[in-house]
Amino acid sequence: MADVKPRFITPDGLQRLRGEYETLFATERPKVVEVVSWAASLGDRSDNADYQYGKKRLREIDRRLGFLSRVMKAAKVVDPANQVDRDQVRFGATVELADEDDHRRTLTIVGDDETDAGNGRIGWSAPLARALIGARVGDERIVRLPVGEKSYEVMAIRYPAGDAKTA
Known part of the structure; x- marks a missing residue:
């Protein structure tokens, strides 16, 4: 970890990343959670495409949120x-x-x-x-x-x- 490059970013770039994070966290993720909850309530999950796709999409969103969070935390804003x-x-x-x-x-x-x-x-x-x-x-x-x-x-x-x- 001694060879870590600084994560330089412009103010506009940081704003775009924050916007993406907020959209995923506050809008898209809650919608997917709602679909997954609805699909889970239908019973058998093994043949339930809404449930399977929803869980997969949730993992993708959570991975992206984690990545964006790490980038924003390590960002060095240069205007x-x-x-x-x-x-x-x-x-x-x-x-x-x-x-x-x-x-x-x-x-x-x-x-x-x-x-x-x-x-x-x-x-x-x-x-x-x-x-x-x-x-x-x-x-x-x-x-x-x-x-x-x-x-x-x-x-x-x-x-x-x-x-x-x-x-």
Whole structure:
């Protein structure tokens, strides 16, 4: 347990995890418990699909709740809006990249528990994110991927607006 990685997460990512936890705990789980109780009252449980499926779904929900609870407890929230070195790629940065063929893509470096590649959010420990950390606009980074090496140039770096002390 000496090699435990910190569980960095953005405030938005933590909020999404809390929302999922609350929905599962306060809404979905009680509904499934109700179905299981109803199905159990019908008698023979061995041939009761509602009971069998409900118990399976309860185990899935409880596993997910346990996972979310552990992640939230270990989370170290890092607000990218407070980033001081905005000219370098750091955690929470939104980066526009261009590859050798000038294909552009935009991605945001987030916590590993909030990744969503389809929406351009990659975990900070992913090979591409690790290669980009510390880069500035105009820097070229070579990333070793399973399909081989790929070169990217950093075209732009953005961070969320800083905390404007609004009351």
